[in-house]
Amino acid sequence: MTAHIGSATSRVDGRAKVTGAAKYAAEFTAPDLAFGVVVNSTIPKGRIISIDTSRALAVDGVIDVLTHANRVRMADKDDDYRDEVAPEDGSPYRPLYDDRVHFNFQPVALVVAEDEDTARFAATLVEVAYQAESFATDLHARREQAFKVDKPVKPRGDATKALAGAAVRHDADYGVPIEYHNPMELYASTVLWREGGKLVVYDKTQGVQNVQRYVCSVFQLKDDDVQVMSPFVGGAFGSGLRPQYQVVLAAMAALKLKRAVRVVLSRAQMYGLCYRPATIERLALGASEDGALAALTHEAIAMTSQHEAFSRNDIGWGDVLYTSDNSRATHRLARLDVPTPGDMRAPGAASGVYGLECAMDELAVALKMDPLELRLRCYSDRDQDKNLPFSSKRLRECYQQGAEAFGWSERNPEPRSMRDGRELVGWGMASGAWEALQMPFATRIVMTANGHVEVASATSDIGTGTYTIMAQVAADMLGVPLDSITVKLGDSTLPKTPVEGGSWTAASISHAIVNAAADIRAELLKIAQGMPESALEGLGTDEVTLADGAIVAIADRSRSVPMADVMRHGGMDRIEKERGSEFEDDDEHAHNTHSAIFAEVKVDEELGVIRVTRIVNAVAAGRILNTKTAASQIMGGVVWGIGMALHEEAMIDHRFGRIMNANIAEYHVPVNADVHDIQVIFVEEEDRIINKLGIKGVGEIGIVGVPAAIANAVYHATGRRVRDLPITLDKLV
Ligand code: MOS
Numbered sequence: 001m002t003a004h005i006g007s008a009t010s011r012v013d014g015r016a017k018v019t020g021a022a023k024y025a026a027e028f029t030a031p032d033l034a035f036g037v038v039v040n041s042t043i044p045k046g047r048i049i050s051i052d053t054s055r056a057l058a059v060d061g062v063i064d065v066l067t068h069a070n071r072v073r074m075a076d077k078d079d080d081y082r083d084e085v086a087p088e089d090g091s092p093y094r095p096l097y098d099d100r101v102h103f104n105f106q107p108v109a110l111v112v113a114e115d116e117d118t119a120r121f122a123a124t125l126v127e128v129a130y131q132a133e134s135f136a137t138d139l140h141a142r143r144e145q146a147f148k149v150d151k152p153v154k155p156r157g158d159a160t161k162a163l164a165g166a167a168v169r170h171d172a173d174y175g176v177p178i179e180y181h182n183p184m185e186l187y188a189s190t191v192l193w194r195e196g197g198k199l200v201v202y203d204k205t206q207g208v209q210n211v212q213r214y215v216c217s218v219f220q221l222k223d224d225d226v227q228v229m230s231p232f233v234g235g236a237f238g239s240g241l242r243p244q245y246q247v248v249l250a251a252m253a254a255l256k257l258k259r260a261v262r263v264v265l266s267r268a269q270m271y272g273l274c275y276r277p278a279t280i281e282r283l284a285l286g287a288s289e290d291g292a293l294a295a296l297t298h299e300a301i302a303m304t305s306q307h308e309a310f311s312r313n314d315i316g317w318g319d320v321l322y323t324s325d326n327s328r329a330t331h332r333l334a335r336l337d338v339p340t341p342g343d344m345r346a347p348g349a350a351s352g353v354y355g356l357e358c359a360m361d362e363l364a365v366a367l368k369m370d371p372l373e374l375r376l377r378c379y380s381d382r383d384q385d386k387n388l389p390f391s392s393k394r395l396r397e398c399y400q401q402g403a404e405a406f407g408w409s410e411r412n413p414e415p416r417s418m419r420d421g422r423e424l425v426g427w428g429m430a431s432g433a434w435e436a437l438q439m440p441f442a443t444r445i446v447m448t449a450n451g452h453v454e455v456a457s458a459t460s461d462i463g464t465g466t467y468t469i470m471a472q473v474a475a476d477m478l479g480v481p482l483d484s485i486t487v488k489l490g491d492s493t494l495p496k497t498p499v500e501g502g503s504w505t506a507a508s509i510s511h512a513i514v515n516a517a518a519d520i521r522a523e524l525l526k527i528a529q530g531m532p533e534s535a536l537e538g539l540g541t542d543e544v545t546l547a548d549g550a551i552v553a554i555a556d557r558s559r560s561v562p563m564a565d566v567m568r569h570g571g572m573d574r575i576e577k578e579r580g581s582e583f584e585d586d587d588e589h590a591h592n593t594h595s596a597i598f599a600e601v602k603v604d605e606e607l608g609v610i611r612v613t614r615i616v617n618a619v620a621a622g623r624i625l626n627t628k629t630a631a632s633q634i635m636g637g638v639v640w641g642i643g644m645a646l647h648e649e650a651m652i653d654h655r656f657g658r659i660m661n662a663n664i665a666e667y668h669v670p671v672n673a674d675v676h677d678i679q680v681i682f683v684e685e686e687d688r689i690i691n692k693l694g695i696k697g698v699g700e701i702g703i704v705g706v707p708a709a710i711a712n713a714v715y716h717a718t719g720r721r722v723r724d725l726p727i728t729l730d731k732l733v
Helices: 014-019 116-123 140-145 159-165 208-218 245-257 268-272 317-321 349-367 371-378 395-406 466-478 505-529 563-569 627-646 706-718
Strands: 034-040 046-052 062-066 107-113 127-132 147-149 168-176 188-194 198-203 226-229 261-264 279-287 293-305 326-336 418-420 423-435 442-448 453-456 485-488 544-547 550-553 560-562 574-580 592-604 610-620 677-682
Touching: 034 116, 034 245, 034 268, 046 107, 062 116, 062 245, 107 116, 107 245, 140 326, 159 279, 159 293, 159 326, 168 349, 188 245, 198 208, 198 245, 208 226, 208 245, 245 261, 279 349, 293 317, 293 349, 317 326, 317 349, 317 423, 349 371, 349 423, 349 627, 349 706, 371 395, 371 423, 395 423, 395 592, 395 610, 395 677, 423 610, 423 706, 442 466, 442 505, 453 466, 466 485, 466 505, 505 544, 505 550, 505 563, 505 574, 550 563, 560 563, 592 706, 610 627, 610 706, 627 677, 627 706
Parallel strands: 034 261, 198 226, 293 326, 453 485, 610 677
Antiparallel strands: 034 107, 046 127, 062 107, 147 326, 168 279, 188 198, 188 261, 279 293, 418 423, 423 592, 442 453, 442 574, 544 550, 550 560, 592 610
């Protein structure tokens, strides 16, 4: 029955993507399309005194220059600028709202022209005069002024006392710099204007309905005045959870000029959007001689903007992974004159687990204990903070299978003891964890008598493979071949879903499909049982299944009726059902995915050049819907983990409060030459508690723990402990 679920199915949208048939936000067009180019502030804080647009307007082909002084009416309330993933605290940023400058690279004008080159040239002619104010952009300089944010993590026991009394202690700061998403697709919106002021918006986003609500509330439009579509997304990684400012500017220009407008941000301008905040992860661990954790304290200090307080869960992961009677975790934020940070793949965990898992490695060194052995001694079968068992946690098996695949038992514990020619060899490991979340998602299935099925939902496919898993689940639940299924998504008029994020989409959309398919099965059965001498007489809906285009008795496969016959008998050419995911609350268990990462690095002893030659990432994430797309998610996370460990860092010149390397030439990301052998293991994990299909999601777990495993391997290779990421060669030589 489950021919497609669990298989290594290639992407159903793969051909469209590689042939260029898949259209992205900046590729939609209209006969009256105009082009908007953003002018950005060159100071981080202050007031706009004047904007001289005369030279720009004098250029042939320039239609208008929009600024705060001549913009169309926009909402005045903070609530109208929020969306479901906004930070609770503060006042969200409003593009072109007034003369205030809140951060460098802030948009201050939009030049609209008949063609893109003209707009781009004219944008250089806009002259902005500022009254600059003093500012701060350095987290480390503002560390002492950081304020505490409320987090649900409760203190346990007396961590200070336990730490002081511990036989072995380790206490250190671990630094994560500002990192940017750098998706391949630039942020873009193409807004078509329709008679009567209705807008059709093609936007790069992780949530079309989110953007639809946002555009409606910012411009005070009626719900059916705005349709937002995003059929394909060229990577977003969290940067598209909140609507980005280009959609506001494009919509504003379309409303003002009553014609279609496209705004595409440049790569540099994307450094004025959200980012992973720089953090200082302070870990203090205490243990007895035998490696039992006596105390675990974690203090995260992160940057945020002046106008909002953004923070994620950096600090709760020790309680998911390890047992300790004494624990304390705090999260502080320092306000800086920067754009508000945002979610970036495994937000909170990527940074917090980096600190935690490096600290565990340093504790193992202090204990003279194998780092894997230390993890096993501290292993927790309960979420320590929630004091609940897990719906499933096969992390032990991750350690075991990962270690075996890697050959961990061959490791010589002594740093600098392993060598390959002129390179030092280091082996390091770390644990990972993420939340297994699920959300209310709706879907509509239409099955026609000719055997075609359409599955539709407003969710996104941000490159994760959502089109494919939706088709797989529908194929199995409806008993039709994969190529009889059309998946429609990324359209705000389709059944309701939240943004695609948090690794929750796979579980959520799958269960909506299961429920809608069950309704179709029930209806077909009812009609089938009304047919003369029905082969399905007397069977309940749970006693039949849909397979090979027929309704089939589960206990006796010879009892079946073709679905086409049933629909013909019922006089129907289509059946349509819409249902939600309908999860039951479970507050008796903690829900997480887990992983164990093993890394090999080779370090050139004279030059300090680091190569990550092997990574094994063993992941326990419940039922895997598609072993191919899921492995690609983990692999992508591992590659990003390599970037986080060795390459990525946005550098601000604090004299100017401006990022110096706002491009992908100087902001380094891993390239093919940096990526060697990556092995992904999915540890079998049957979770009968979390949801009917036992799905947990894999979008984010792949990066968690990877930077720590690499940093620990670098220590093992060189005997040098670099705690501030990225570990560049200048820090080693
Ligand atoms: Mo993810 S950082 O929730 O897109």
